[in-house]
Amino acid sequence: MTSNEPFHLRVRLAEPLRGDGGEFVIVDTPVANVGELLSVLERTLPDFSSNNDELYNFAVNGELIVHGENAVALRSGDEVELLVAFAGG
Amino acid sequence: MSIRERIAALLPRLAEEQQFPTQGRTFFVDLEREEVQSACIPRGVVERFLGGRGVNMFLLYNLLDSSLYPLHPDIPLIFGTGALTSMVPSASRGNCTSWSPESGVLMDCNAGDYFPSFQKLNGIDHIVLYGKAKRWTLLRFKDAVPHFLDASSYAGMNNIDLREAISADFNGKEGRDFGLVAITSAGENGVLSAGIMAGPKAVYARGGPGAKMGSLNLKAILIEGRSADLTPFRPHKGTNRDIAKKLLSTSVVKNALKTRGTPFLYKPSRLLGAMGTKNNQETTWTDKLDAENIDPFRPGMDGCFACPVNCRPLNDLSGCEHVPQDRYAKGDGPEYVTLGKFGPNIGISEVPQVLRLNNICNDLGLDTSSTGSAIAWAMELYQRGMISKEQAGIDLSWGNFESVEKLLFMIAAREGIGDAVADSSRAVQNGKYPPEALDYLMAVKGLTQSDPHDARILKAFALGLAVATRGMDHLRNRVTLEINAKINDDPAFKRELYGGEVSAEPNSYLGKEIAVRVCENTYAVGDSVGMCRFTTKLFNSPSLPGLEEFSAQLANVCSIDLTPEELNQIGLNINGVERLINASLGVTRNDDTLPRRWFEEPIEAGPYKGEKIDRGEFEAMLSRFYELSDLDEQGLPKPFFREQLLEVLGA
Numbered sequence: 062m063t064s065n066e067p068f069h070l071r072v073r074l075a076e077p078l079r080g081d082g083g084e085f086v087i088v089d090t091p092v093a094n095v096g097e098l099l100s101v102l103e104r105t106l107p108d109f110s111s112n113n114d115e116l117y118n119f120a121v122n123g124e125l126i127v128h129g130e131n132a133v134a135l136r137s138g139d140e141v142e143l144l145v146a147f148a149g150g
Numbered sequence: 151m152s153i154r155e156r157i158a159a160l161l162p163r164l165a166e167e168q169q170f171p172t173q174g175r176t177f178f179v180d181l182e183r184e185e186v187q188s189a190c191i192p193r194g195v196v197e198r199f200l201g202g203r204g205v206n207m208f209l210l211y212n213l214l215d216s217s218l219y220p221l222h223p224d225i226p227l228i229f230g231t232g233a234l235t236s237m238v239p240s241a242s243r244g245n246c247t248s249w250s251p252e253s254g255v256l257m258d259c260n261a262g263d264y265f266p267s268f269q270k271l272n273g274i275d276h277i278v279l280y281g282k283a284k285r286w287t288l289l290r291f292k293d294a295v296p297h298f299l300d301a302s303s304y305a306g307m308n309n310i311d312l313r314e315a316i317s318a319d320f321n322g323k324e325g326r327d328f329g330l331v332a333i334t335s336a337g338e339n340g341v342l343s344a345g346i347m348a349g350p351k352a353v354y355a356r357g358g359p360g361a362k363m364g365s366l367n368l369k370a371i372l373i374e375g376r377s378a379d380l381t382p383f384r385p386h387k388g389t390n391r392d393i394a395k396k397l398l399s400t401s402v403v404k405n406a407l408k409t410r411g412t413p414f415l416y417k418p419s420r421l422l423g424a425m426g427t428k429n430n431q432e433t434t435w436t437d438k439l440d441a442e443n444i445d446p447f448r449p450g451m452d453g454c455f456a457c458p459v460n461c462r463p464l465n466d467l468s469g470c471e472h473v474p475q476d477r478y479a480k481g482d483g484p485e486y487v488t489l490g491k492f493g494p495n496i497g498i499s500e501v502p503q504v505l506r507l508n509n510i511c512n513d514l515g516l517d518t519s520s521t522g523s524a525i526a527w528a529m530e531l532y533q534r535g536m537i538s539k540e541q542a543g544i545d546l547s548w549g550n551f552e553s554v555e556k557l558l559f560m561i562a563a564r565e566g567i568g569d570a571v572a573d574s575s576r577a578v579q580n581g582k583y584p585p586e587a588l589d590y591l592m593a594v595k596g597l598t599q600s601d602p603h604d605a606r607i608l609k610a611f612a613l614g615l616a617v618a619t620r621g622m623d624h625l626r627n628r629v630t631l632e633i634n635a636k637i638n639d640d641p642a643f644k645r646e647l648y649g650g651e652v653s654a655e656p657n658s659y660l661g662k663e664i665a666v667r668v669c670e671n672t673y674a675v676g677d678s679v680g681m682c683r684f685t686t687k688l689f690n691s692p693s694l695p696g697l698e699e700f701s702a703q704l705a706n707v708c709s710i711d712l713t714p715e716e717l718n719q720i721g722l723n724i725n726g727v728e729r730l731i732n733a734s735l736g737v738t739r740n741d742d743t744l745p746r747r748w749f750e751e752p753i754e755a756g757p758y759k760g761e762k763i764d765r766g767e768f769e770a771m772l773s774r775f776y777e778l779s780d781l782d783e784q785g786l787p788k789p790f791f792r793e794q795l796l797e798v799l800g801a
Contacts, residue, residue, distance in 0.1 A: 077405040125421035128638035149630035150412030150486040
């Protein structure tokens with residue numbers, strides 16, 4: 062990623078959060094962190110905010126975020142995933 | 151005192167008549183003499199220990215002679231069904247309790263499917279088995295009357311053949327006409343990781359119950375009675391409907407358990423760098439085992455008695471060119487535990503291979519937690535040269551699928567190296583491995599870890615595994631919500647959920663004892679009413695039925711009035727008596743600990759690279775947990791708490 066490329070994030074959504082859309086969403090609105098990304102997703106994806114409950118965690122570049130979610134910094138080109146996360150089975 | 155003398159002393163303290171409308175009887179079954187006595191558990195005991203696991207502990211405490219050994223015929227094997235089992239949606243569970251031949255401490259395992267519900271519906275709340283039968287025996291309850299049948303023709307059979315044979319011989323269908331528990335060849339051969347099969351996959355798994363049942367020459371217990379005719383209690387229908395709605399609307403049920411089941415757990419553990427790999431030498435593994443990659447092999451889901459969730463994935467490998475097309479090409483499972491223990495933990499990365507090993511374990515009646523752990527331990531010892539190629543006789547290199555498949559049959563038959571692996575965590579004590587092998591055993595209180603999650607990061611998980619009364623097992627007290635960022639990031643909600651300050655940071659030690667205490671109480675009550683752990687509040691969701699709903703249904707169904715606060719105390723009581731039992735077996739504070747590896751070797755992957763357990767912080771957290779639990783510095787009930795317990799326990 063070079064500095065003159067436009068901002069973009071590739072976001073993979075957990076199945077129940079996809080609605081009628083696809084598996085991946087490209088976000089080209091510049092965001093600084095996960096909290097801002099969340100706002101963009103809530104604004105642009107129908108039904109997202111009502112379904113995005115405690116079952117879903119963010120992973121950024123293949124690493125699961127388990128606290129301080131909103132403050133995790135994002136850079137253009139990052140791979141973000143919203144996945145089903147539970148720990149008892 | 152012999153077991154018969156102990157029972158003779160206990161019976162006068164029990165009740166002859168039913169103590170509440172849905173109560174069944176407790177049967178004391180002398181397998182050697184083929185004699186049976188029965189009684190009812192007094193209301194005072196029920197109000198302190200409820201049923202299922204809790205009352206099993208009351209019985210074991212009174213009947214245990216700790217001067218003997220676990221496989222002695224005077225050590226009882228006890229099946230208990232929950233107070234609400236079969237009568238509330240998703241309450242289909244029961245417990246099986248004894249002195250574990252595998253761990254050497256308390257054995258207490260929990261299973262669902264149909265047997266516990268048939269117990270309850272036929273008025274058989276507890277079955278206390280003792281004495282060694284003179285021949286292989288099938289204990290048949292017909293109209294709640296026990297009969298001792300010759301089971302010689304079933305000897306040597308494994309789970310698939312045995313269930314088919316019993317269905318044919320008794321002209322019925324499991325789940326509709328009867329409930330069945332049975333052991334396989336592994337149980338007959340005293341394999342210490344052998345379970346008691348309660349269905350095609352459902353198993354009383356942990357601590358070697360199959361070996362214990364085999365030592366009594368008991369092959370199976372059959373409870374006959376059509377379930378459709380045996381559901382007389384309907385005053386609670388309205389509340390049940392509310393509970394079912396609550397279950398089905400909860401996100402983890404709706405979006406995970408009902409669709410793919412527990413294999414969903416693999417991915418978050420992997421991405422956290424907490425997936426136990428190669429006997430926890432590493433903590434991350436391939437994405438090829440993510441739940442979505444099992445989809446092509448999952449023809450549907452199955453479930454337990456009257457459960458609306460149906461969380462059990464089935465599997466079908468038909469046409470898959472990577473594995474043989476035989477009786478193990480279809481099956482039930484896997485759960486996350488099996489996926490982890492037979493995937494990363496032994497270096498296997500192909501879904502069809504894991505599914506096939508899962509199906510073989512189900513047929514051989516092997517607890518996948520203990521068996522997978524014992525194989526991983528053997529593989530690490532092989533890697534380090536502590537098991538030679540000559541001793542192994544097969545290649546025990548990581549990921550050698552063909553060897554593992556062969557090894558499972560060798561374990562069940564106790565052949566070659568399989569004899570050592572069949573001794574599970576006791577292999578050093580039994581002279582099969584050198585003493586230095588213990589350095590690499592991932593066990594607490596003699597029991598290997600139940601699940602694959604490496605708990606060096608999440609300190610609440612670590613504390614739970616250390617203090618669990620049956621050994622290193624997550625199902626007793628896991629604070630699973632520690633992995634949920636949204637809950638961690640909402641301090642007010644978290645404070646209310648656990649009733650105190652629990653640090654938002656999963657790798658902090660602060661306040662974790664509070665969360666473990668709350669979970670341990672809630673889950674002990676859940677086990678005692680028969681509720682499935684997956685659908686109990688705090689285990690995967692804050693929105694599932696918990697003490698409030700249990701309180702309401704105990705009143706509606708059983709006419710037992712206990713507030714949620716009183717139920718919470720019952721959870722504490724159950725853990726208290728479990729600690730008294732363990733103390734009689736030699737357990738001390740030193741046993742509430744973790745494997746050496748987690749204190750000394752940091753995690754090398756993921757966002758928490760470098761994390762391990764700090765001994766000083768851990769000991770301080772353990773002391774805080776004891777204080778909160780009314781336990782003294784040695785982890786035993788304080789004098790006032792002990793007195794309260796003994797008042798009901800007697801003896």
